Amino acid sequence: MTRRTVSSLAILLLAAAFVFPGKGVCAAAGEKYKRTIENYVIPDVTLVNQDGVKVRLSRLMRSKEVIMVDFIYTTCTTICPVLSAGFANFQRRMGPGPGDVRLVSISIDPDNDTPKKMKEYLKRYDAKPGWDFLTGSREDIEKVTRALDAYTPNKMSHLPLALLHSPADSRWVRIYGLIGASDLVAEYERALGR
Amino acid sequence: MKTPIVLLAGFSSLLFSFALNGPVRAAEDKPVVIAGVSRTEALRLGERMYREGILPSGGPMRAVVKGDIPVTGTAFTCLSCHLRSGLGSVEGGIVTPPTNGSYLYKPLRQLHKGIEISSAPVLRPAYTDASLADALRGGIDPSGRRLNEVMPRYLLQDNDMAILIFYLKSLSSQFSPGVSDTTLRFATVITDDVDPASRDAMIIPLEKFITYKNNQAAYYETRAGVRSARMAESMLLSPETAYKRLSLARWLLKGPPDTWRGQLEEYYRREPVFALLGGMAKNGWQPIHRFSEDNRIPCILPITDLPVISDTDWHTLYFSKGLYQEGEGAARYLNSIGAMVKGGPVLQLVRASREGRALSAGFQETWRGLGHQAPVTVTLRSGETATMDSLLKVLSGEKPSVVLLWDGPETLASLEAWASSGQRPEMVFVSSSYVGKGIWTLPDEARGFTYLTYPFRLPRDEERYTGAVESFMGMNKVQGDALIILKKVYSAVQVLSQALMDMKGNYYRDNLLDVIGTSMGAGGMDVAQDRTYPLYERFSLGPGQRYASKGCYIVQLTKGPGPELVKKSDWVIH
Numbered sequence: 211m212t213r214r215t216v217s218s219l220a221i222l223l224l225a226a227a228f229v230f231p232g233k234g235v236c237a238a239a240g241e242k243y244k245r246t247i248e249n250y251v252i253p254d255v256t257l258v259n260q261d262g263v264k265v266r267l268s269r270l271m272r273s274k275e276v277i278m279v280d281f282i283y284t285t286c287t288t289i290c291p292v293l294s295a296g297f298a299n300f301q302r303r304m305g306p307g308p309g310d311v312r313l314v315s316i317s318i319d320p321d322n323d324t325p326k327k328m329k330e331y332l333k334r335y336d337a338k339p340g341w342d343f344l345t346g347s348r349e350d351i352e353k354v355t356r357a358l359d360a361y362t363p364n365k366m367s368h369l370p371l372a373l374l375h376s377p378a379d380s381r382w383v384r385i386y387g388l389i390g391a392s393d394l395v396a397e398y399e400r401a402l403g404r
Numbered sequence: 405m406k407t408p409i410v411l412l413a414g415f416s417s418l419l420f421s422f423a424l425n426g427p428v429r430a431a432e433d434k435p436v437v438i439a440g441v442s443r444t445e446a447l448r449l450g451e452r453m454y455r456e457g458i459l460p461s462g463g464p465m466r467a468v469v470k471g472d473i474p475v476t477g478t479a480f481t482c483l484s485c486h487l488r489s490g491l492g493s494v495e496g497g498i499v500t501p502p503t504n505g506s507y508l509y510k511p512l513r514q515l516h517k518g519i520e521i522s523s524a525p526v527l528r529p530a531y532t533d534a535s536l537a538d539a540l541r542g543g544i545d546p547s548g549r550r551l552n553e554v555m556p557r558y559l560l561q562d563n564d565m566a567i568l569i570f571y572l573k574s575l576s577s578q579f580s581p582g583v584s585d586t587t588l589r590f591a592t593v594i595t596d597d598v599d600p601a602s603r604d605a606m607i608i609p610l611e612k613f614i615t616y617k618n619n620q621a622a623y624y625e626t627r628a629g630v631r632s633a634r635m636a637e638s639m640l641l642s643p644e645t646a647y648k649r650l651s652l653a654r655w656l657l658k659g660p661p662d663t664w665r666g667q668l669e670e671y672y673r674r675e676p677v678f679a680l681l682g683g684m685a686k687n688g689w690q691p692i693h694r695f696s697e698d699n700r701i702p703c704i705l706p707i708t709d710l711p712v713i714s715d716t717d718w719h720t721l722y723f724s725k726g727l728y729q730e731g732e733g734a735a736r737y738l739n740s741i742g743a744m745v746k747g748g749p750v751l752q753l754v755r756a757s758r759e760g761r762a763l764s765a766g767f768q769e770t771w772r773g774l775g776h777q778a779p780v781t782v783t784l785r786s787g788e789t790a791t792m793d794s795l796l797k798v799l800s801g802e803k804p805s806v807v808l809l810w811d812g813p814e815t816l817a818s819l820e821a822w823a824s825s826g827q828r829p830e831m832v833f834v835s836s837s838y839v840g841k842g843i844w845t846l847p848d849e850a851r852g853f854t855y856l857t858y859p860f861r862l863p864r865d866e867e868r869y870t871g872a873v874e875s876f877m878g879m880n881k882v883q884g885d886a887l888i889i890l891k892k893v894y895s896a897v898q899v900l901s902q903a904l905m906d907m908k909g910n911y912y913r914d915n916l917l918d919v920i921g922t923s924m925g926a927g928g929m930d931v932a933q934d935r936t937y938p939l940y941e942r943f944s945l946g947p948g949q950r951y952a953s954k955g956c957y958i959v960q961l962t963k964g965p966g967p968e969l970v971k972k973s974d975w976v977i978h
Contacts, residue, residue, distance in 0.1 A: 258978050262774055285946040287487065287922075289496040291480035292469055292554055299473045318929060319946060321954045321976045326773055327715075335479050346978055352929060363930045370496050388498075388554060390470040 243387030245397070250373075250382050253353040257316070257346035260329040265344060267354065271375065276311040276401050279373040281360050282343075283319030284331045289370050292388045296372075298335040299391050300398070311398065313341040316354060318368055320345045359384070376401040438570045439563035450571020455488070457481035459564055467556035475556060485554075487947065488718070489914035490575040493922060498554055505573030508536060536572075537565050576912045582678030583911040588904075590614075591653040591671065593683040593692050593706070595664070605886035606684045606707060606893060607654065609877045613897045614652045616878075621647050645909055652681065657692075664691040672699065679704060679916060682896045684889075688758055693720050702913050704920075705896040705952075707889060709837060710758055713765075717950065719913075721899075721920065723892060724940070724953040727759055727837060730857035731766025733956035734808060734833045736977035737855075739774045750779040751804040751829075753790045753818075755811040759838045760784075763810035780804075784811060790818040791825075805830045815839050816846065823849035831855055836959075841884075844967065851961045855972065859956040860888075861941045862969050869938035891938040898937070899924065921947040941975040 252268045259265050271277055280297065282290040297313050304311060317323035328343040345351070355361040362368045374383040374397055383401060438446035441460075449460045457465045457477020465477035482503065487493050490504040501507070512528040513521070528547040531539070535546040540558045543551045560568065582589040592610060594603055624633035624646055636646040655671045657664045668691075680696065680703035688710035696703045696719040703719060709726040725732065738750070750771070754764040764781065772778055782798050784790060790811070795804065807829040809815050815834050822828040836843055836856040846854060860866065870887065873894045874880050882890050899920060906919035924933075924945035937943040940953035955976035961967040 283946065285921075285925075285948050287493045287495045287947055288485045288498050288500055288554065291475075291484045292473075295469055295473050295475040295479055298479065299475075320929075320978070321942060321944070322946060322949055324978075347974055347976070348929060355929070361929075363932065364925075368496050370498070388470055390553070391472045 243385050243389050243393070246384045246386070248359065248373075248382045248384045249380070250358050253350075253357050255346065255350040255353055257344040257350060257354075258325060259342045259344055260325050260332055262325040265342065267344070270312075270314065270342075273312055274310075274377050276377070276398060277314060277373075277375045278311060278398070279314045279316060279358065279375075281318050281355065281368060281371060282315050283317050284323050284327045285319070286368075289368065289388065293370065293372065294331075294335045296389060296391065296394055297341060298337060300394055301338050301341060303391070303395060310402075311340070313337075315341070315343045316351065317343065317345040318351065318355060318360075318362075320348055320351045358382075374398065374401045376403070378403060439566040441567070443570075446567050446570045447574055450567045450569075450574075453477075453564070453568050454482045454490075454571055454575070460567055461564075465558060465560070467558045469556040470553045487914075487918040487922075489910070489912050489918045490572065491910055491912070491915050491918065493918075493947075495922075498552070500555075502576075503572060504576040506577055508572065533566075533569055536569055537562075540565065540568070576910065576915065579911045580678055580913040581676035586647075587649045587651055588911065589651045589653070589675065589677040590679055590681040591655045591675075591677045592681055593655045593657060593668070593685070593703075595657045595661075595685040595687070596659070597686040598684050599686075602885060602889060603684065605882075605889040606682060609879060609890055609893045610682050610897070611652060612878060613893070614650050617901075618649045621649055645904060645907075648904075653677065655680075655683075657685075661687065661691050665695055668692065668695045672701075677701070678911065679913065680706070681900060682706060682893055684708065685710075689720070689722075693717070696720050700913060702917050704900060704916075705892065707892050710762055711951075714950070718917065718948070720950065721917070721945070722951050723895070724859060725766065725951050727762040727835060728766035729951070729954075730835045730837060730859055730956055731763040731768070731808075731810070732770040733766075733857050733859075733958060733973075733977060734855075735767045735770035735774065737958045737973050738806065739771070739776070740973070740977050749802065749804055750776075750806045750808070751795065751798075752779045752781040752808045752810060753784055753795075754781060755784045755814070756786065757812070759812065759835075760810045763835050763838065764808070767808055767810075779808065789814060789821070791821050803827075803829070806833070807831070808833045810835060810838070812838050813840055813842050816842050819850040819854060820847055822853075823847055828853060833857065833958075843961070846961060846967075848963045851963055851967070854960065856959050856961070856969075857956050858959045858969060859953070860939050862957065862959070862971065864968070865941075866938065873938050888939065895937050895939070895943070918947070921945050921949060924952070925949075 252271045254266070254268050256264050256266050278297070280293045282293055294315070297315070301313065317328065323345045325345070328345060332341060332343055352361065358373060360369055360371055370386065370388045372385040372389060372394070374385065383397060385397065389397070436443065441449065452458050453460070453465060457480070459465055466474065468474050485493060485500040486503045490502055492500045492502045494500070508531040511526045511530050513524040513526055515524070528545050528549065531546055539545050539551065541560060543553070543555060543557045545551055592607065594607065623629040624636060633646060653671070653675060655668065657667050680701060683692070683703070683706040685692065685706070685708050689706055689708040690712055692703070692706070693712040695701070697717050701719060702721070704721050705723055706720070711722040711726050712720070713725055713728050752764055752767060754760040768778060768781070780798070790809065795807070809818060809832055811818065811834070816839070819832065822832070830853060832853055833855045836858045843856065869891070873891050874882060877890060877894055879890060902923055903916055903920050906923050907915055925947065930944070933944060934942045942955060943952050945952050957971050957975060958973040959969040959971055962970060
């Protein structure tokens, strides 16, 4: 392959990804992330969302929709941008309307992540209703991250994780590793039993 | 073809532990015009692409990440991963390598103990403009390796690409001013509104630390010190860091604040410094903050209760938001206890002073942000005491249930008057920092309804830090305000020492701020890190964060002689 062809091919691929957001261009292979099935007990804590509204986590997690959870913070490098781009893109693919999925990002830097900062963050990713960003006391966040096996004391070494829960099944799908768009949609469909 | 996405940090540090020991000139040629614009304009536009994700046309940059997730520049930019200095980051086991010209336009070799050996195998040949464009568009590096898909593939026209590449070549390409072969220059700014005792409490330990560092460097150069020097070298990825001397100039500012800028510029013209360290001002840091911001000079942890409150400014790193943060704490506390103040309105009594205004701004902005109506605000002019009569007059008979009394030592007179009048609000909030020592003599009758914003760890829990700080700084029996200042100086020099190691000899100002952001970024959930710093219950930063302490306590005084503080809230209140 010559240089020219590399770059023009790349442009084609990129352009295609924009034009047909519904179709993964280079669908990622299954082994790119680790998928396991887990049992989690959600602690009874009350967190605060980007609008300053108190949210009882256990109730939110019992919702009738598919729930997708990740752990991020507003000033994070590398991992969070990719996770959040994934969530944003997922919402776009699901189209307008609340749909049957709720996205929940939980802050692992609760001292810095105030509702105001979280709201600005969601705006940067063009988040639509149905994607909540939660913060809370350090103790409560620790309870949640421990319960969902996402605890790292140092936020800089945090885990690239996405957790999926469908109302039809009490168990959780745990996705370790940054996941591409098509794979995320596939996991969602699978959780719905489609 | 498929690379595993989660690299282990150990492996990656082997791969990317390059040393950028000196500025290498990357630009092969010096065109006057880049993609049809002047060099200055190209740098400005390139910087905007890199930092803000905006194309020269004004539209957002577009890319695809993880193979099939389209993203635009409004979500994240090169800076989000490669950081402002372009020297890269490590997070969650994913290594983002540098992306400055001097790194890219040079073959990447495997390093042995941080030292580049010319015979070591080449991991990747030097980039050229063409191969760099290919990598940014198609994700293939000059060795043919496919880059991890976390690195987005960018959709860029040739002209835009040329501008971005021109910027990357200029990025961290020459050491910042204030760096010489032997010395890293700092200055500490002190304004003449600071009393001499406080000034000495800051400057003496700070200068002592500089001398200590330099003696250590000198010792490494003696025969006896060679062994310790080896140890230091093997710990530091950039061996010369151990031998670099630090210098610290005193920049004393005199007269009215509007003349400070000129004085600062003159000091800087005579002796450019790499960064400002510590420093102290009584009547606000604003003019010095602007000087740092406009000249792109970092300022590490100045001592001030009146910092500039900004979400976007980059160069000054503060201990906290100062008095503003205490006002913020009161608002968050009231909101959290649901004190939706049954009786009357929330009333702020604000002394007409910088301190009063900072407290009131912190309260008011936070309170409104939490969805409440703005409090009724009354200004107290100098000499004026707030009595219940005057309050009732303002509120036309309506009784306020919560009063925020943002006043200095004169506060005590108001509190005493209310305590004895029998007619008083349910809760009165005052700032312990602004009221000062007098708070300990608050009459018993007022303690039940007085709530204090307290920005530090409680005295009893703080005790054990004092000895450690004094012994490190070689001081003893320091008390009162001087002890608080000493502890701040201690924190500043700890942060600096760590940063000097983490910079790995890359003496770029943005790298200093980048490494502080990432290495102090442990604190989100990390109790251990908080416990290494005195004074504040939690002390941490993250990339781009500028206020290390983010909380305060709401406390009350116990009754009787020798009162203690009792916590009414968590450190950070959500």
